[in-house]
Amino acid sequence: MFQKFLRVFIATFASALVLSGPVVATPAKEAPWLPEAAAYRLTLFLGNLEPIPWNDLETAWSEPYRGSEFPVGALAWLEGESGVDTDPLLDAIAGEDRQAVFAEATRLIALRIEEELGRAVMAEAPATAQQAVRTGRELYRAFEDGIAAADPEAARRIGLAWLELNSSTGSAGVLGAGGTSADRDTMKAARAIISGYLAKNYLVDDFAPRQMLSTVPETAALSGRTIEVPPSLPPGSDIFDQVPLPLLVLxxxxxxxxxxxxxxxxxxxxxxxxxxxxxxxxxxxxxxxxxxxxxxxxxxxxxxxxxxxxxxxxxxxxxxxxxxxxxxxxxxxxxxxxxxxxxxxxxxxxxxxxxxxxxxxxxxxxxFGGDEPTPFMMDALVAYMLEFDFLPNSMLTPDGQLTEAAPEAAKRGEAIFNTPFAGLDDRSCASCHIPDANFLDRRAHDIGSVAPTYDGARAGAMDTPTLLGTAYTAPYFHDGSLPTLASVVDWFDETKSLGLTGAERADLTAYLETVGAADDPYETFDTENTAFRLAFSELTTFASTLDTLLPRRDAEHILLLTDTVAADLAADASTMSNLAARPEVYALAERLAEVGTAVRDEDWAAAEASWSAFKSEADAIEERAF
Ligand code: HEC
Ligand code: HEC
Structure with a gap:
């Protein structure tokens, strides 16, 4: 569960994993996208939102995408790299014409690929040709998932054409010796395969209207077949776990x-x-x-x-x-x-x-569009979440008073926290954030933190949040508009005219930081006590519920478990530092998948046998599971 993208990878290939043995997936952050390819993928993603965030879509072309390795956005990049005219696309964006944006952006990428192919074929020096082929191939990636989903045979043929192109560019040799010249005929033939496909599918004059913007080739879209392109997140997305990992207190x-x-x-x-x-x-x-x-x-x-x-x-x-x-x-x-x-x-x-x-x-x-969960699932999920506890904090008593360990500034701040202010309707901070009730009052208040959504609207009331653990949960307020606890204090002081001095603000901030602190906020790992060990122990704990579910012949909940845990275990195995034990963990994941397969076949004896094998194998590798 520490490598979300990996899990996606494994989930997609879960059946392949079970049939063909361990898949060694590289824990890969996605390879960086070229600026215009990134802008294109973002355009498709944003263009499918309702309503379309046109400002974001414009920015997708004018600014570097989040986390981009390139210092400039797609437009500036194209200006330097390409002769392709970007005006039609910009007009379409300015006109907020979704279909035209799709058509122009798609053509632009196809034209860019053509441009690089042309450069490759014309190049005198092999190095120049190779660079152009590489760039073209990188741009082609923007269309690749749609082609693979709609037309796997074409995807394979074009993939080979790129390889041929690359190997026929020739090589400069070493110090002038052993160089080979480009094989122009092979290059042209390979190029023709790619260009022919682009012309029919992506360099189209008049794209048919699309309900869902996607990279599905035009001929396939016109065929009326239903084509499922696996969902993807656009460049700049990040669904990885945060580092450091918060400590879980149950x-x-x-x-x-x-x-x-x-x-x-x-x-x-x-x-x-x-x-x-x-x-x-x-x-x-x-x-x-x-x-x-x-x-x-x-x-x-x-x-x-x-x-x-x-x-x-x-x-x-x-x-x-x-x-x-x-x-x-x-x-x-x-x-x-x-x-x-x-x-x-x-x-x-x-x-x-x-x-x-x-x-x-x-x-x-x-x-999140899931199926109706069973009552058992809801019981289980709620039972688990009710065990979540606050982080221990030795500067605070259980009824919310500061202990001797608290800094002096926080002690001065505590008095301010308990002082009624006219600007707070003669209440104190503590009237809502009640110290002996976990710093909340379980009520909603309109403190003016929500902008009215329309003229005359009653601005939104928000449930008083706890202040426990908040030293690690920046930013603050429901919309994350305040970056630090000090800025929250400033906000109250200014909007509620509390009239605090600079020193008082600092003391109140110190109090909030002390209340929000924890003895150990994060998981700590070392060479053997790794994130994988933690995951391994969690996953085997999850699996242990089979001891209850198998005797009850509860196929539905067993399969949910085996599908989830087998995929997670295999995905997490690729993050192990103990490489020697990795194959055993893959085998263990397969063992659990076997339980699922047996249950699908209603072969309960086989399911019990695989489960027993899992338990003894898991015990046997536990020590080495890091
Ligand atoms: C994509 C991110 C995301 C996922 C996935 C997600 N949540 Fe949330 N969760 C949020 C956000 C954002 C809020 C605040 C929403 C609001 O107040 O309307 C929230 C609020 C909550 C709250 C209310 C907390 C409070 O103190 O008021 C609970 C409980 C909760 N989520 C449980 C879950 C459970 C259970 C799941 C899985 C079934 C889940 N969430 C999946 C983002 C997420
Ligand atoms: C009338 C009840 C009330 C009073 C009085 C009050 N608060 Fe709050 N506090 C809230 C509510 C409601 C929010 C949530 C606002 C939001 O999410 O937009 C909040 C949010 C906060 C947060 C951010 C917590 C987070 O996790 O985002 C802090 C810190 C805080 N208050 C501190 C204070 C301090 C310090 C005072 C006194 C100066 C104070 N509050 C007075 C109700 C109150």
Missing amino acids: NFEEQGIDETDLPLVAYGDMLFDSPQIFGSPARDLGISCSTCHNRSDINQRLFIPGASHQPGAIDVDGAFFNPIFNDRRDDPIDIPSLRGLRFTGPYGRDGRFASLRDFSRNVIVNE
Whole structure:
């Protein structure tokens, strides 16, 4: 579960994995995209949102994409690299004409590929030709998934043509010796294959209207066949876990109870990590509850263009995850921590759900388009989440008073926190953030942090958030608009005219930082106590619920478990530092997949046998699982 993209990879090839043995996947961050290819992929992604974020789409071409290795955006890049005219595309964007944008952007990429192919064929020096082939091939990647989905045979043929092109460019040799000249005929033949396909499918004068913008070739789109291109996130997306990894504090563990003795909780833990409970695209992208609520806390790096306005925030009711649930408002919300969840209801930043169960069902079914979960699944998920505890903090007593360990400034700040202010309607900070009630009051208030959405609207009330653990959950407020705890203090001082001096602001900030602190906020890893060991122990714990599910012949829940955990275990194995033990972990993942296969065949004896084998093999490698 530490390599989300890998899980996607494995999930896609899960059946291949089981049949053909271990797939050694490289834990790959996606290779960087060329600026215009990135802009194109972003254009398709944003063009499928409703309403289309035209500003973002414009920016996709004018600025470097998030995390880009290139210092300039696509337009500036093209100016230097290419003779292709960008005006038609810019006109289409300015005219907010979706179909024209699709057509012009698609043609632009096809023309760029043609340009590089032309350069390759004309080049005098092999090095120049090779560079042009490389660039052309990189640009072709922008179309590749659509061709592979619609026309695998063409994808293979064109793939070979690129290889031929590359090998027929000739080589300069070493110090003038052993050079070979370009094989122009082979080059031209290979080029003709690529150009012919582009002409029919991507350099089209008049594209048929598309409901869903995609890289599916025009001839296939016209055929009327249903073609499923696997969902992908555009360049600049980031759904990897944040580093460092938040420490997970579970109530039962603090009491010395082992999760393997709590099958319902362990199953809920598994569901919290399972993309399988969602519909597409979340499921296919490997997104689960823990992608955002990392280890019960937050994922500060999560970012999806068009759905996030800054890292750590996401519009969960936007167009991307489930069109039916789209509220058509561009309102990304900063991901809230779920620590101490049993004390923090009602749920939702605005407190609109009294019940955690209803909230979570809504997440699965409406936000992420999953099937209706079974009552058992909801029981399990809720049972697990109710175990999330706050981080221990030795500067604070359980009833929210500072201990001797707290700094002096925080002690001075505590007095300010408890002082009523006229600007707060004669309340104090502590009236809402009640120290002996986990610094919240379980009520919604309109403190003026939500801009009215229309003239005369009653501005939104928000549920008072806890202040525990907040030293690690920047930025602040529901929209993440305040970067630091000091800026929250400034905000209250200014908007509520508290009249604090600079020293008082500093003291109040010190108090918030002390209340929000923790003895150990993050997981700590070393050479043997690795992230993989943690994942391994979690995954085998999840699997342990088979001891309960197999005797009950509960096929549905067993399969959900084996599909999730086998894929995760295989994906995580590729992150192991103990390379020698890696094949055994792949084998273990297959063992678990075998349980699933047997259950699908209703061969319960075989399922029991594979499960027993899994347990003894897991025990045998536990020591080396790092
Ligand atoms: C793509 C990111 C993302 C995923 C995946 C996700 N959440 Fe959330 N979650 C959020 C955001 C953003 C909010 C705040 C939404 C709001 O207030 O309307 C939230 C709010 C919550 C809350 C309310 C917390 C509070 O204190 O009010 C709960 C509970 C919750 N999520 C549980 C889940 C569960 C269970 C899953 C998996 C079934 C899940 N989430 C999946 C982003 C996510
Ligand atoms: C009337 C109730 C109320 C009072 C009084 C109040 N707060 Fe809050 N506080 C809230 C609400 C509601 C939010 C959530 C705002 C949002 O998300 O837009 C909040 C948010 C915060 C946050 C950000 C927490 C996070 O995780 O984003 C901090 C820090 C905070 N308040 C500190 C204070 C301080 C310091 C005072 C006194 C100066 C104070 N509050 C007074 C209700 C109150």
